[in-house]
Amino acid sequence: MQPAIHHSWNISEQEAIALQKDLASKVIRTDQLDPVKLVAGVDVAYSKHSNTLVAAVAVLDAASGELLETVTIQDQEQFPYVPGLFSFRELPPIIKAFEQLSSTPQLVVCDGQGLAHPRRFGLACHLGVLFDIPTIGCGKSRLIGQETEPGKERGAMTPLVDEDEVIGAALRTQTGIKPIYVSIGHKISLSTACQWVLELSPNYRLPETTRLSDQAVRKVIKDLEMGTP
DNA sequence: GCGACAG
DNA sequence: ATCTTGTCGC
Secondary structure, eight states: OOOSSOOOSSOOHHHHHHHHHHHGGGOOOSOOOOOOSEEEEEEEEEETTTTEEEEEEEEEETTTOOEEEEEEEEEOOOSOOOTTOHHHHHHHHHHHHHHTOSSOOSEEEEEBOSSOSTTSOOHHHHHHHHHTOOEEEEESSOSSOBOOOOOSSTTOEEEEEETTEEEEEEEOOSTTSOOEEEEEEESOOHHHHHHHHHHTOSSSSSOHHHHHHHHHHHHHHHHHHHTOO
């Protein structure tokens, strides 16, 4: 896959914020998906040993959950972690991984927020707009907004609200486990996003897609530490 | 001024 | 995110 939009990544924090405000207008918050045959998950982790970022994309068959393809890539950090500018750190390696992908998913589940962001442009929105592909934002913790605790049962959810706007949902994917924060990335509605996350999380707190990409990332980091080329 | 702050 | 022990809550 190739991005539909390109922009510089070697920019200042102020320029990054301005870019977010500009690109945020391109986010589509309604369902505009093709039939989802393939679902992808993305994750990035930092390898202290090699001082690099490792990104992985896992592609699953949406119906069976079968793992069809995994791409991992290693890259230098180009941008520090700054709350609110997360995508400028993680997207460069993620984009390189997507460029290596031979299959084309119809939906991408991201490890990070989408609209649930100060400028309504979290990592999931950024990835979705650049590739013009439907994306869902999945956060393990909250960046902004307030919510009441959802019911204890799997599937229970409450709105995540910021400045009188619903920006996402706190969704209980497993009974007895902390909820996750789901938000629109691109070309999907919040309710459809929550449906997909639930469907993809039958056994774990996070969707299978992110679990498998996380697994791939950890394997690469482990191999790096053991000195296995 | 203080706290909060995706990974 | 990553590195870790004891500690806290259910």
